[in-house]
Amino acid sequence: MGEHSREVSARRWWRLKALIPFTLILLLSGCADNGLPSYYELGDLRVLGILAENALSQPISEVDPSSGPTVTLTPIISALDAGTALGNAASDLTLTLTWQSCVDPGISFGASPSCEGVPGASNATTVSGTLPSQSGSYTGILSVNGTHSVTIPTTFLDLATSREKQNGVNLLVTLQVSASGTGEIVKSFRRITVTTRSTLNSIPTLSGIRVEGSGSNLTSLPAAESELVPVYTGSAETYSLISSSGVTTSLTENLTTTWFLSRGELESNRTDTTLANTYTPATSGTTPQFLVALLRDTRGGLSWQKVGP
């Protein structure tokens, strides 16, 4: 770890510790009243998540390259307010999707999440997709061209070190989405971790949303304020990583539910899966009332559910 250490230490984590004063600034300045939209509020065009599945339609985030697997990617997209811009509530929303993949250029070290200029990057693939209308609101999976396939070369890890093979080397998949009629363009990405580790990540599956204490999953949002909890199978796994200094570390996933809402209010944008989120229905508005929840496991594992129309 090199030498000198005191100022080392102090400075090594200066950036991290700088988060604390920055957090205080936000708290003391009353960030809750800064007028910025909450994360859970759907509105403009946005990608909520990109699902990855293997040939058996099983959610994955890690693959073994030995068989040259093909991964199917499915974006979950919302454009709640697009109907207003389009002026025709019955029309489906046409989206242009541009996919590209490459070896991760080092996003975790500050590199831009883009395949432009990355050696070996695939050619960009552009398709036109369709997001079905729900009375002029648009959230979910595209009905046309809703998926994109990426095949992992069997030679993907040939140049990797043993540590990289164990931890995994990320294949970066970028997605640019533009909406016709609204002029909105958004960019997103996800990683497929290519690894030779013996046990691949097992993705917990979100099977539904319930009112806390209730025995059945919701099919529509409750009319009164409620405590909502996710219903899922699977659990937080323990896995190991080898650090750049050669130390093997055992880590445990955190399972997090991210919540999105078309109308109404939520107490939290994200919740630990053991905790409930308080939902308060909207008292006015004509937008279809629905909720989207996504469950993540901190290793790229993702599953989702929608409650409502």
Place this chain on the structure above:
Amino acid sequence: MKSSIPLLLLSAATLGMSQTAWAEGSFEGRLRERGTKAPLAGANVFILPHKLKAVTEADGTFRFPSIPDGDYTVVVNLPGYLKLEVPRKTEGAKNQEDLFVQKSSYELYETTVFGKGEKRDDSTRTLKRQEFLKAPGAGGDPLKAVQNLPGVNRPAPFSAQVIIQGSAPDDTRYQIEGHEVPLIFHFGGLSSVVLPEALDRVDMLTAGYGPENSRALGGLVSVATREPRKDRIHGLGFIDTFNAGGFIEGPVGKEGSLLFGVRRSYVGEVLRAVLPEDGSFDLTAAPAFQDAVLVYETPVTERDRFKITSVVSDDQLEFLFPNPASDPAIRGTLSNRTSFYRIIPQLTHRHSERTVSRWSLGMGQDSIKVNLGSNYFRLGTRQMTARGEVERKMSESWTTQWGYDNRYTWADVDLLLPQVVADGGVFNPISGGELQRATVSTDYNLIGLYWRNQIKPEGSSWTLLPSLRGDSYSATNEILILPRLGVRYAWNEALTLRAAGGWYAQPPLEQQTDSTVGNPDIKAPRATHLAFAVDQDFRKGESRGFTLTTGVFWKKLSNLVVESNALVTRNGTVTRENYNNSSSGNVTGAEVLLKADFLPWKGWVSYTLSKSNRDLPGQGTVPFDFDQTHLLTAVASRELGRNWSASSRLRFVTGNPLTPITGGIFDSDNDVYIPVRGPFFSTRLSPFFQWDVRLDKKWIYDTWILSLYLDIQNATNRMNTENLVYSSDYSQNAKASGLPLVPIFGLQGEF
């Protein structure tokens, strides 16, 4: 007093005539200053109308062996004190009473503030106790008062760092008694780590500083404790909005003296009370800081003087996020605890009239513990710093010093943390950062040797200060030769011109030289300093008037370390470069400090004009994060009489450069957006303006003094923009304001 002399002569002439009417009464006691109980020697005490006089002894005692029965008045009338007149009655008894006279004006500590002190280093700016204890906006803190001086950039709010003349915050070193400490401010910059009342002064070393110090491209901030008083036992206790504490001092043994002070903060409770109710977090830790200081000083022999200073400091803060925050990696407990202690023995030995040596050690431990949910950082170090210097007056015109300045560190590091990316001052979410894990035990040393000279030919107006310093850094395997030169020219009694410059270096950070997460080929960042200044004293020997210090400074920075994502071949293996020395920079500036002393008015205006740039790979020349073109501070105080005083501070600072964020790219794996940065530091925050006021009142009792103050920071409640906060996808932003109006009440008692 003059008018009373004929009366005394008259009374002496008539003494015999009235003696038969006197009875056997007597009156004796001690004359002391009210509040401080200091004995007043050589003062005249009169008894009227009997026209008797006694002169006090060294311990303040006086005695009237015989006074007539009946009513009389004891009168004491001293310059600088309120006249004392107390009626008494004697009926032949022996009367004993201590008399207390009240000063016209009380300062907590009597020190010469604007005096032209003997400065060893022309680049040093010094604040004495009297200045920093009553400086408005500083809350009585010496290091916050330093920010009133020219050349000190305004740090980020809640920052515990001092930024000197456009250098990076990490380019400033902190010292206690000349020995390096990890921090000099408690959490959030609320207070210095040493009780202000235990300090004698705070020194700030700026561009062109001397060879006794190094390893700092920007400068140093150094505090020195004062010699504990030994005339009697003194004590002080205080309580204010954020903390409470006190000290006791007095003689110990035959000739020694000791001071011991403690302080404990309850800022955690205060913040909890004022922060808005928000279920997303809970501020759990309190108090936020505590510290203690002990100073013992004694002569050992006629030639030796020994002093030992011990400082203990502990800071802690803890938030609890029950649910993941806007960055999902921030969840659970977010805590930070930093503590250290130092024991600093110092010995000064006078070998002869011409030779004196000074030796000191700084021994202690540092501990930093950061928890971020399941991630953590632990650092424990044992530190030893050693200083020694021999000063010899070689001739009437030449004084020389040889010295060493070494530091040895033994460190244990244990960490599990994500890589933090903050290019252009914009943080990426740490959720996507590469997780790093390390457990390391290591040691390293920094060796410094210097030779300083002061040459002033007899009768000449010139003083030359040539010096040479050599540094060895084990981290980079470098030996650095750093020559420096100071020149002083006394134009006349009131006008001095001076210049100073030289080469400077500091060791790179630990992770930068590490063979796995850093680059073992990294070298030490370097700087060249040059500073010119003019000191003009307009007072013409009077105590009232103006003094002016003005000057320019220039710093060329090279070999600066920056992060690199490039892939390089090292020892035959393709690996990430992590860091290189490809950045450089320039700082130029001008400073003015105009002080005014027109009792009961005092004050000063300091102004700095500066430009600080960095050359960054891929970005070209960009402003430095804390490049503040204009820094204007005006401070004024006035004694209002009856022990009331008022003071005020105005600050205007150009807004910091800011990197615009032009959008965000959604990271589906971590549920966060990666910011897309525009040109680095291509915009600025709006200017910062703040007005602080302070009101002090003292109540003087015979044996103690009670003080009350109200320090109102940001009296206009101006919502200064400290940063921009963005919506999650970076499509919208809003201003994040600093602290609103903050009233700080303080109560202090001393005896």
